[in-house]
Each structure stands twice: as structure tokens, then as C-alpha cells.
Amino acid sequence: MRISTLHTFNIANNNMAKVNQEIAKTQEQLSTGKKVLSAADDPVASTRMQQLIDNISSIEQYKKNITLSKNNLVAEEEALNSVNNLVQRVEELAVQAGNTATLSASEYSALAAEVDIRINELVGLANTRNSNGDYIFSGYKSNSPAFVGDSVNGFSFQGDEGSINIKVDNNSFVQSSDSGKALFVDIPSANNTVNTSISPSNRSNPPLSISIGEVVDQIAYDDFYPEDMVISFNDDNDINPPGKNFTITEKSTGKVIESNHRYVSGEQLTYHGVAVRIVGNPASNDTGSGLIGDKLFIDSSNNQDILTTLMRFRDALNAFDGSQMTRDRVRSVVASTLSNLDSTQDTIAETVTKIGARINTLDSTEEQHFDTELVSNTILSDLRDVDYAEAASRLSAQTLVLQAAQATFLRITKLNLFSRL
Missing domain, CATH: 1.20.1330.10 (f41 fragment of flagellin, N-terminal domain)
Structure with missing residues (x-):
């Protein structure tokens, strides 16, 4: 079968293009690592x-x-x-x-x-x-x-x-x-004890405060334990003459321990063997407006x-x-x-x-x-x-192949009928 000069040219050109692509890839591998x-x-x-x-x-x-x-x-x-x-x-x-x-x-x-x-x-x-x-x-x-x-x-x-x-x-x-x-x-506490706190809804400003409390009569408190106590400030008009006053109750039953005690800031108060002090200007219960008076809590605990x-x-x-x-x-x-x-x-x-x-x-x-x-x-x-040694060796071989292909292509392009006469 006769192979045309154009076909031979295309084969040689494609081979060189392929080798060029391989060289470009190897060079990119070397440059990027x-x-x-x-x-x-x-x-x-x-x-x-x-x-x-x-x-x-x-x-x-x-x-x-x-x-x-x-x-x-x-x-x-x-x-x-x-x-x-x-x-x-x-x-x-x-x-x-x-x-x-x-x-x-x-x-x-x-x-x-x-x-x-x-x-x-x-x-x-x-x-x-x-x-x-x-x-x-x-x-x-x-x-x-x-x-x-x-x-x-x-x-x-x-x-x-x-x-x-x-x-x-x-x-x-x-x-x-x-x-x-x-x-x-x-x-864990050695004895039954108390924790004191104020209600987050209290209205007094600055806030009313209660001392940490102290069990001053352990026997009396042990008899009361584990009940909690609530101190609630009443309407000023609940006592005569009018003034700040509070009632202390059992939290679980509402049973009154003492009612309408006239408030004195800093006074030591003792109930069921527990002593506390309340300091500040409490907000009173306001029956007319429906505003609730300040509250304080004395809670029982076996932790301290x-x-x-x-x-x-x-x-x-x-x-x-x-x-x-x-x-x-x-x-x-x-x-x-x-x-x-x-x-x-x-x-x-x-x-x-x-x-x-x-x-x-x-x-x-x-x-x-x-x-x-x-x-x-x-x-x-x-x-x-990339393996740099292997890639460099491969690039060298690819370059030689390209050079050989280019030389062969050059010789092919010079071949024609007149050069053989």
C-alpha cells in the first residue's frame, strides 16, 4: 500500500505533539513537586x-x-x-x-x-x-x-x-x-444546715440582703429539719403604727411561724434554731396595686x-x-x-x-x-x-526522543521525487 507524503507528515507531527505533551507534564511535575x-x-x-x-x-x-x-x-x-x-x-x-x-x-x-x-x-x-x-x-x-x-x-x-x-x-x-x-x-455537711437566698423578683433597690445564716441551736433545728422557711414582707398598714413588717412561714405547708413582725434592719432573727440578719429597705406588699412584697428564703440542706x-x-x-x-x-x-x-x-x-x-x-x-x-x-x-531523580531522568529521555523525532521529521519533509532523480 502506498503511503502518502501527507500521511507520513501527520504521523510525525502527532508523535512530536505527544512527546511535547509528555515533556510539559514532566516539567509541571518538577515545578510543582x-x-x-x-x-x-x-x-x-x-x-x-x-x-x-x-x-x-x-x-x-x-x-x-x-x-x-x-x-x-x-x-x-x-x-x-x-x-x-x-x-x-x-x-x-x-x-x-x-x-x-x-x-x-x-x-x-x-x-x-x-x-x-x-x-x-x-x-x-x-x-x-x-x-x-x-x-x-x-x-x-x-x-x-x-x-x-x-x-x-x-x-x-x-x-x-x-x-x-x-x-x-x-x-x-x-x-x-x-x-x-x-x-x-x-x-456534705457535718450537721443539718441552711442556705439563705433572696427572691429574684424582689423590687427593692438597692436589693434587700440576708446573711448566710447560722444554726445556733442544732437540736432545735434538727427537730424542724428538713422544713424550709419563707420571709414575706407585708403591707405597711398591717401593723399599727404602719411600718415595714414581715411574716415568716413554713414553705411546704404555709403554716405561720410568726406574723407581722416589725422590721428592723440588721436585727438578729432566730427561728427554730436558725439565726439570720436582714439588711436594707425592703419593698412592701401593696394591696392596692397588687405588687408583691419582697421575699427571702431559708432553705434546709445537708450540704454546705x-x-x-x-x-x-x-x-x-x-x-x-x-x-x-x-x-x-x-x-x-x-x-x-x-x-x-x-x-x-x-x-x-x-x-x-x-x-x-x-x-x-x-x-x-x-x-x-x-x-x-x-x-x-x-x-x-x-x-x-514526584520523585525528582526519576522525573529528571524521564525528562532527559523525553527530550532526546523529541530531538530524534524532530530530526526525522526534518528529513521526511525534504524527501520528494526530484531529490531522487
Whole structure:
């Protein structure tokens, strides 16, 4: 069969174009460092590469999560160790305070002054922030302090019972915080006790306040326990002459304990063995307008938060005047304080142990991520990255092939009938 000059020309031209494409691809591989330039080059390898890239990206995020979680846990552990040291110091003060036969009122005042310092120090530790500025003991409400208030009227827990759980691998979460409620509030008390609070719907401004309360007659209170009490301010016209007055009732039954007691700010009030003081200008019940008077609550509890324990201890020390009554009171408060502090230390020790276990889990998970990431990067490199030595050698061979094809093409184009005559 006769092969035309045009057909020969086309074959040679196509061969050179193909070699040029191969050279261009090799040059791009060398310039980008990538062996697979598009999914069309190797669909199977491209799919596997994307899987590896996604996996490595997830590992990087998990490593960041682990770092965040470890920072939180380390901050919590340091804070709790400081709290434990503080509790140990207060225990030493309580042991000293138990020596009621020899200590004077001025010495008790000095002890109370240090306890007051420890109270403020403890509030600072309970409101510890992490490196991101989050309050680590506030649960999910990490933008707000865990405890607010003052050492006179008491502190209230403003966080929640949530704990932050951070994802550290495809199937695992690690708890990276503990709620301050479990650590500092829900501490088992040596004796039945009380918690005081004000109604959030109170209208007085500045707000009416109630002291933390104190069980001054344990036997009387144990007989009343677990009933709660409600203090409700009445219409000023309910007494004669008119003035601020309140009624105190049992919360569950509404039974009146005392009615229309004329209010005196700062007066000590004692009911069923519990003493409290109310300070401020309360909003009265207004029968004509239907506005409800301020309310305060004295709730029974078998838990006592650590701050209240310290405040009641301090107040008992300050109240010491050398009388037998205050000596007995100090001895009683010292005993309950030491018991409550022991419970606090048990809670802290248990939590610190759990924190250590979580950190160990994070360390081992992080090591696994490093190993997995190393293997994934190695496989990805084998699939994606160009072998520069092989590519350079291939480019050299392709260049020689192109040069040979060009020379052959040149000779073919010069061949014609007259050159053979």
C-alpha cells in the first residue's frame, strides 16, 4: 500500500505533539513537586489522596482540641492544688481556735482576720480563668464568674452543673472541666444546715440582703429539719403604727411561724434554731396595686458550700467575747468546720485524680495521632509527591526522543521525487 507524503507528515507531527505533551507534564511535575496533577491522571490515587488529606486535617483539629483540653485541665489542677493548700491552712487555724481555754478575744479576732483573707483568696481561685479567659468552674456559663457576692452577705454560685467535653478523636470525648457546684457547693455537711437566698423578683433597690445564716441551736433545728422557711414582707398598714413588717412561714405547708413582725434592719432573727440578719429597705406588699412584697428564703440542706463554711467559722471567731456561750459556740463551729473541710479535701482529691487520668488519656491519644499522621503523610507523599531523580531522568529521555523525532521529521519533509532523480 502506498503511503502518502501527507500521511507520513501527520504521523510525525502527532508523535512530536505527544512527546511535547509528555515533556510539559514532566516539567509541571518538577515545578510543582506533585506526581498526580489532576484526578484524570490517576483516579484511584486521587481518591485515596483526598481521603488521606481529610484524615490529616481531622488529626490536626484533634491535636488542637487536645492542647486546649490539656491547658484547661492543667489550669484546673493547679487551682485545686492551691485550694487544697488553702484548706489545710484553715484547718490549722481551726485547730488553734479550738483552744478556747487560753485564747483571748483579740487572738480570735486575729484568727478571724486571716480567715477573711482566705475567703477572698478562695473566691479568686474558684473564679480561675484559663488561657482563653473562660471561667473554668462555671460550667457552660464560662463567660461569667462562678461565684459572685461578698464576704459579708455571702456568695452565690452563678454557673451551672455542666462540664465541657472536647472531641479528641473520631469516637472519643474527654471531659476538660468540672463544675464548681460539685467542687465547692455540694459539700456534705457535718450537721443539718441552711442556705439563705433572696427572691429574684424582689423590687427593692438597692436589693434587700440576708446573711448566710447560722444554726445556733442544732437540736432545735434538727427537730424542724428538713422544713424550709419563707420571709414575706407585708403591707405597711398591717401593723399599727404602719411600718415595714414581715411574716415568716413554713414553705411546704404555709403554716405561720410568726406574723407581722416589725422590721428592723440588721436585727438578729432566730427561728427554730436558725439565726439570720436582714439588711436594707425592703419593698412592701401593696394591696392596692397588687405588687408583691419582697421575699427571702431559708432553705434546709445537708450540704454546705466551702465559702459558707469559712464565713461561719470567721463569724464565730469574731463573736467570741470570753463568755461560756461564745466558747461553746466556737467549739461547736470548729468541729463542724473541720468535718466540712475534710469533705472538701476528699472531693478535691478525687477530682485531681480524675484530672490526672484525663491528662494521661490525652497524652496517649496525642501520641496515636502523631503516629497516624506520620504514616498518613508518608503514604500521601508516595502517592502525590514526584520523585525528582526519576522525573529528571524521564525528562532527559523525553527530550532526546523529541530531538530524534524532530530530526526525522526534518528529513521526511525534504524527501520528494526530484531529490531522487
